[in-house]
Amino acid sequence: MSQYELQVTDLAVTDRHGNSLVQPCSFRLAPGTALTIIGESGSGKSLLVQAIMGTLAPALISTGTIKLGDTSTAAANGELRRPWWGHSLALLPQEPWLALDPTMPADRQVAESYQLIARPGLSRTQAMTNARADLQALGVNTGAQRYPFMLSGGMAQRVAFAATRAGGAPVVILDEPTKGLDEEARASLLDILHTFIAQGGSVLTITHDLHVARSLGGEVMVMKESAVLEQGAATNVLQTPQHAYTQALLAADPEHWQLPHSVPITGPAILSAQGLSKRFGDHTLFKGLDITIHAGERIAINGPSGAGKTTLGNMLLGLVKPDSGLVKRASGLAPLKLQKLYQDPVSAFAPRLPLKQAFADLIKRQQLNPAELPVLLERLGLDSALLERLPSQVSGGELQRLALTRVLLLSPALIFADEPTSRLDPISQQITMELLLESAAERDCAILLVTHDHALAQHTMQRQLQIAPAV
CATH class of the missing domain: 3.40.50.300 (P-loop containing nucleotide triphosphate hydrolases)
Structure with a gap:
């Protein structure tokens, strides 16, 4: 060499x-x-x-x-x-x-x-x-x-x-x-x-x-x-x-991190699935999988890279169809109340649209309160000046926190968080997770978390769902 x-x-x-x-x-x-x-x-x-x-x-x-x-x-x-x-x-x-x-x-x-x-x-x-x-x-x-x-x-x-x-x-x-x-x-x-x-x-x-x-x-x-x-x-x-x-x-x-207090699962079921299976070509990700998610519940999805964790979350949100099995939402729960934090935040924003315009369009279309945006930005440690930029002009960590801001504006019933802190430094990660948990608790919102950090899952989630490679 x-x-x-x-x-x-x-x-x-x-x-x-x-x-x-x-x-x-x-x-x-x-x-x-x-x-x-x-x-x-x-x-x-x-x-x-x-x-x-x-x-x-x-x-x-x-x-x-x-x-x-x-x-x-x-x-x-x-x-x-x-x-x-x-x-x-x-x-x-x-x-x-x-x-x-x-x-x-x-x-x-x-x-x-x-x-x-x-x-x-x-x-x-x-x-x-x-x-x-x-x-x-x-x-x-x-x-x-x-x-x-x-x-x-x-x-x-x-x-x-x-x-x-x-x-x-x-x-x-x-x-x-x-x-x-x-x-x-x-x-x-x-x-x-x-x-x-x-x-x-x-x-x-x-x-x-x-x-x-x-x-x-x-x-x-x-x-x-x-x-x-x-x-x-x-x-x-x-x-x-x-x-x-x-x-x-x-x-x-x-x-x-300190272990959170155990919170009993008492809320109503907002989503349930039975017998879910998915394969791509000749490769089976998982089969016969059951899950029920209650209001306010916090669940971590574990499994090796490529086991189908993201696919399962997308399936529960209605973004991917199962090969077999059924997903049911609670009566009256609108699809918009099921939100996703993407693993790669660049895929969550229009690349040529300034962030300020992207947020303005969301607030107008969904008739949201614009006063909540600066409050959330401050809580997440984000400078409002970032909104003047294109998505490609902010760091991956900043873009992920902006994605979380957008999700929280919608007051969701379920957040599917796919590696939401993998681009954040430990301090920002802790602040972001605390805000996510606090905001979810205020709204009785459930969290479905994908993470490879076992310590983070153990210290923030109530239970864990293990996805093993299908045989």
């Missing part, structure tokens, strides 16, 4: 009005090492990575220098770094749905990286063999020949990672690589990263998963409000943090 050191010096990002989005920061990423960036959602972590890659939006300005190996470029000259892409420097973006070609099966997308980047001229047969071996190592055997829309969020994430790594770049940047992954899939991905680092590769990771930061070791950088607050060896930062924000961030890990 080629030996490349990534050196970033005084890298900063501002908008056209001179507002600071990333304050000047510097670091070195030597071969065979890891740097993990943790911190506040919306603090500029992804913008920092975009500035390194040279993919910032035209309205944003970057300064400083970026050096890879013997080649140094000004941060502002993003075009000069394009030849690095895939060959020397590879990026796994935060949203796998935006990274994958919707018209190509998973194995073909990975094979293309082998043919076009790693080894131009490699035969299609050999490239496909390599791609399928990579996907099998990541546990995507059943999804290798599926299109992205047929994959779960966790499976799409692993396909995007395989395509990123197939190019053979010695420096890899990963933006939230484990979101949507169950514990087994996360462990497999970390094993691959450890091997890559041991072979001389270097990994820059953005994550809200503190387990990932601890496992990768190396150095850790903590960001909040566009600035680096603390930086140093992972063992020092994560075990004896010096900054008050870092201390609060670590304390907000779901493992440290």
